[in-house]
Amino acid sequence: MVLANELTPSVELIGITKTYPGVVANSDIHLTLRPGEVHSLLGENGAGKSTLIGILSGMVQPDAGEIRIKGETVRINSPRDALERGIGTVYQHSLLVPTLTVLDNLLLGVDQGWKLGRDAAKARLQEVSTLLDVEIDPSSVVGDLALGQRQQVEIVRALWRGEGVLILDEPTSMLTPQGAEKLVQVVRRLVSNGLAVVFITHKLNEALDLGDRVTVLRRGKIVGEVTPAELQNRSRAQITDEVLKMIFGEKSDASYAAFASQVSETADETFRVDHLSVEGSGPHPVLDNVSFTLKRGEILGIAGIDGNGQKELAEVLAGQRHADSGEIILDDQSIQNLSIAARQAKGIRYVTDDRHGEGTVGPLSIALNIVLKRVGEVPFWRWSLVRHSSIREFARKLIHDHDVRAPHEEVAISTLSGGNMQKVILARELALEPRVVVYNKPTYGLDARTTSLVLASIADQAKAGVTTVFISTELSEIVSICHRVAVMYRGKLSEPIMVRSGIELKLGALMTGSTTL
Amino acid sequence: MSALHDETTVVAAERVSAIEGRLTRIGRSMATAMIPVIGAFVIGGLLLAVLGRNPFSFYGNVIHHGLIGSLGRQETLIRMAPLLLIAAGLMIAFPAGIWNLGTDGQYVMGGVIVADLGPELAPHFSGFVLFTTLFVVGFAVAAIWSLIPAILKAWYGINEIISTLMLTFIGLRFSAFLVKEYFYDRETTVPQTRVLAVADRLPRMFSSRVHIGLVVGFVAVIAVHFMMRNTAFGLRLRIVGMNPKAAIHAGMNMKALTLAIFTLSAGFAGLAAAVNIAGVDGVVRAEWNPAVGLLVVPLVFLARFHAASVIAFIAAFAVFQVGGESASRKADIPNFMVLFMVGLLLVFMALGEYMQLRSSRKH
Numbered sequence: 001m002v003l004a005n006e007l008t009p010s011v012e013l014i015g016i017t018k019t020y021p022g023v024v025a026n027s028d029i030h031l032t033l034r035p036g037e038v039h040s041l042l043g044e045n046g047a048g049k050s051t052l053i054g055i056l057s058g059m060v061q062p063d064a065g066e067i068r069i070k071g072e073t074v075r076i077n078s079p080r081d082a083l084e085r086g087i088g089t090v091y092q093h094s095l096l097v098p099t100l101t102v103l104d105n106l107l108l109g110v111d112q113g114w115k116l117g118r119d120a121a122k123a124r125l126q127e128v129s130t131l132l133d134v135e136i137d138p139s140s141v142v143g144d145l146a147l148g149q150r151q152q153v154e155i156v157r158a159l160w161r162g163e164g165v166l167i168l169d170e171p172t173s174m175l176t177p178q179g180a181e182k183l184v185q186v187v188r189r190l191v192s193n194g195l196a197v198v199f200i201t202h203k204l205n206e207a208l209d210l211g212d213r214v215t216v217l218r219r220g221k222i223v224g225e226v227t228p229a230e231l232q233n234r235s236r237a238q239i240t241d242e243v244l245k246m247i248f249g250e251k252s253d254a255s256y257a258a259f260a261s262q263v264s265e266t267a268d269e270t271f272r273v274d275h276l277s278v279e280g281s282g283p284h285p286v287l288d289n290v291s292f293t294l295k296r297g298e299i300l301g302i303a304g305i306d307g308n309g310q311k312e313l314a315e316v317l318a319g320q321r322h323a324d325s326g327e328i329i330l331d332d333q334s335i336q337n338l339s340i341a342a343r344q345a346k347g348i349r350y351v352t353d354d355r356h357g358e359g360t361v362g363p364l365s366i367a368l369n370i371v372l373k374r375v376g377e378v379p380f381w382r383w384s385l386v387r388h389s390s391i392r393e394f395a396r397k398l399i400h401d402h403d404v405r406a407p408h409e410e411v412a413i414s415t416l417s418g419g420n421m422q423k424v425i426l427a428r429e430l431a432l433e434p435r436v437v438v439y440n441k442p443t444y445g446l447d448a449r450t451t452s453l454v455l456a457s458i459a460d461q462a463k464a465g466v467t468t469v470f471i472s473t474e475l476s477e478i479v480s481i482c483h484r485v486a487v488m489y490r491g492k493l494s495e496p497i498m499v500r501s502g503i504e505l506k507l508g509a510l511m512t513g514s515t516t517l
Numbered sequence: 518m519s520a521l522h523d524e525t526t527v528v529a530a531e532r533v534s535a536i537e538g539r540l541t542r543i544g545r546s547m548a549t550a551m552i553p554v555i556g557a558f559v560i561g562g563l564l565l566a567v568l569g570r571n572p573f574s575f576y577g578n579v580i581h582h583g584l585i586g587s588l589g590r591q592e593t594l595i596r597m598a599p600l601l602l603i604a605a606g607l608m609i610a611f612p613a614g615i616w617n618l619g620t621d622g623q624y625v626m627g628g629v630i631v632a633d634l635g636p637e638l639a640p641h642f643s644g645f646v647l648f649t650t651l652f653v654v655g656f657a658v659a660a661i662w663s664l665i666p667a668i669l670k671a672w673y674g675i676n677e678i679i680s681t682l683m684l685t686f687i688g689l690r691f692s693a694f695l696v697k698e699y700f701y702d703r704e705t706t707v708p709q710t711r712v713l714a715v716a717d718r719l720p721r722m723f724s725s726r727v728h729i730g731l732v733v734g735f736v737a738v739i740a741v742h743f744m745m746r747n748t749a750f751g752l753r754l755r756i757v758g759m760n761p762k763a764a765i766h767a768g769m770n771m772k773a774l775t776l777a778i779f780t781l782s783a784g785f786a787g788l789a790a791a792v793n794i795a796g797v798d799g800v801v802r803a804e805w806n807p808a809v810g811l812l813v814v815p816l817v818f819l820a821r822f823h824a825a826s827v828i829a830f831i832a833a834f835a836v837f838q839v840g841g842e843s844a845s846r847k848a849d850i851p852n853f854m855v856l857f858m859v860g861l862l863l864v865f866m867a868l869g870e871y872m873q874l875r876s877s878r879k880h
Contacts, residue, residue: 318766319768320765320766339768339770340765340766340767340768341768341769341770343768344768350766352766354762357760357762357763358760358762358763358765358766359763359766360760360763361756361759361760361763362759362760363759364756364759368752372756372763372767373767373768375749375752375753375756375767375769376749376750376753381748381749384748384749384750385747385748385749386747386748386749386752
């Protein structure tokens with residue numbers, strides 16, 4: 001440890017400040033990244049983590065402060081600049097070009113003059129993917145990959161040049177448990193080779209497990225640090241308590257209450273899915289004979305590793321994707337042939353996991369995004385003419401009720417952090433008198449407090465009689481709020497089983513395909 | 518009571534600042550418009566000087582014959598009418614993310630039917646009914662013509678940039694065929710439609726040659742501006758343009774919207790042709806191709822679909838086109854000079870946009 005401290009720091013941030021209109025994103029940040037050390041950055045949504053990564057990776061220019069790399073004061077003008085200085089970043093949101101192949105995406109980052117060094121690149125890809133112990137087909141088109149696989153390519157790209165600093169922004173959120181484990185091994189190997197790794201997360205346990213040092217951000221400021229010595233010498237419980245206080249201020253309420261209540265035996269069966277199938281181009285059907293029946297107010301958890309057909313199931317239920325066979329029945333009536341809008345009118349809601357891609361229209365205001373699915377409806381429009389006052393009033397109410405952190409309702413929704421954007425989407429969907437809500441990873445990228453708020457509101461809605469399909473990759477979430485749970489694996493859905501304690505192991509085995517459905 | 522009063526004051530102050538903001542924006546866009554104009558004039562002037570012409574007298578002639586002289590000014594206003602209507606159509610398509618580059622073909626298709634129908638209907642119907650019919654027909658024919666790329670796009674996802682551009686060629690050939698085969702006037706030797714009598718053309722205004730088509734053009738641009746910004750339909754179109762996936766997710770009917778965008782956008786091009794034929798030309802010859810649509814494309818983009826800027830850009834463009842023709846004749850240089858200058862203007866406008874974008878990014 002003493003040795004590590006005496007080495008020249010890989011990167012030093014001194015007094016970094018960045019202000020956006022209405023928000024101080026980073027205020028007087030002092031941060032030292034040391035070679036051979038994993039530095040965990042913890043904080044809520046909007047704590048300033050993203051801005052800090054932006055500054056390190058050259059995407060954002062600080063208003064004040066100094067950056068030193070290996071003791072030398074520098075300006076990082078662009079992401080390319082950062083890469084050339086040995087700072088590689090894996091972002092939370094994919095920066096890959098979806099229409100290009102994996103190999104072409106990787107070649108984009110390499111300057112080789114006119115000739116593309118495909119063979120060399122292939123070899124390097126093989127090398128890095130062996131290091132990660134993942135299989136990546138260089139010729140598959142990135143847009144066809146599941147989000148989890150895309151992130152693996154991102155990691156490969158960040159490791160492409162063997163950087164001095166590797167920044168991982170929520171890297172485990174998309175990975176399989178085994179993948180996350182492998183990532184930990186890779187990170188360990190990297191730091192033992194003298195790299196500095198920045199690990200951004202809001203999962204406390206991960207931060208403590210993986211980090212040699214933990215720094216906590218809150219509202220743009222550094223509010224605390226756990227040193228390597230403390231991590232080694234003090235008890236985990238003690239540290240956890242302390243860090244939770246740092247993250248959330250005085251009240252630390254990260255644990256979920258037991259939300260689930262019993263569904264009445266006599267409740268009517270409202271929502272039935274019968275033998276849904278969707279053909280696929282791959283070896284397995286996208287959806288393979290999926291069936292389940294839900295009672296009024298019931299929450300069915302659908303567990304599974306990303307890319308096993310959960311997203312497609314949600315899209316079929318919402319009407320965004322055509323099913324080749326099967327039936328969807330709401331209150332004894334088939335809704336199979338209804339359009340998206342008609343299903344919405346019947347009370348079917350889909351909370352998408354793709355907030356940027358389809359959930360919101362970035363350049364439009366928060367207010368207009370809140371009424372996105374009600375364009376033209378009274379009272380927000382009358383005689384087809386927009387009534388801004390009515391929209392704004394409605395938006396202000398939802399923003400207040402759902403604790404969305406935004407300067408006001410007229411700012412473009414793209415300026416919000418991921419968590420706040422998700423709150424806007426939830427506000428929009430839950431305000432529409434839902435009957436059946438399909439959630440696809442609703443807590444992805446949210447901090448612990450927002451996660452528990454979201455889960456609580458899902459459970460509250462269910463108690464009020466909303467039937468819920470809850471798709472998640474987080475077993476702990478599913479176990480905490482669902483009545484029954486089924487696992488998706490290669491397009492097949494297992495028989496739903498009642499949630500009880502100790503069920504996780506069985507689910508995990510099903511998710512990874514180590515026992516058959 | 519006083520709280521209410523305060524609120525009113527605050528609202529009033531907000532409104533004033535909103536208006537101020539709007540004026541600054543318009544002022545700024547005017548400034549961005551002037552710099553490229555000056556740039557184009559300087560480079561064009563250098564070329565004229567190299568050719569041994571006096572640039573100052575050339576430009577003087579452009580302004581004189583395009584803007585100051587009464588005849589030229591009238592011609593400029595007459596030319597503006599169809600340009601404004603085409604622009605109105607593009608102000609619908611482009612913000613909705615549909616690249617309708619087929620306005621030239623849509624214009625000619627609408628025009629050729631209107632030209633045939635006009636002399637046919639003129640003896641039976643009086644002014645208002647006649648013109649309304651011709652306008653509706655011109656609009657409808659172009660709209661129907663655009664259903665081809667619209668259906669290809671909505672059902673098969675075929676890129677409309679290619680299909681609309683290609684359909685212009687087909688439309689030009691097809692209209693020539695119609696004129697030569699069916700619509701030709703048996704009393705003339707050149708293949709052309711019968712002529713709409715001068716007495717049956719659109720009413721003129723201010724005892725000039727300027728016909729009411731100009732008013733139609735202004736109304737169309739302003740109405741489209743209003744529609745895109747204040748109606749549910751306009752918002753749907755903008756959402757489709759900004760994020761089509763979000764539009765689908767929100768349950769919008771993409772096929773219906775796509776058809777609406779194409780038909781409205783093309784319809785305005787057809788209306789532009791109807792206005793010009795009923796107002797000025799009165800006749801269509803085979804092989805007729807005014808090719809004005811594509812010239813409007815960059816103007817609409819540079820005006821950022823804002824009615825005031827669209828009108829200003831189109832006025833400036835028309836002045837230069839009309840004045841440039843006379844000035845070229847006087848300087849004894851080919852009329853290409855005008856197109857060359859227009860090209861320069863567009864290059865400088867684009868450059869100006871780029872510079873503005875860069876400076877706004879830096880700040």
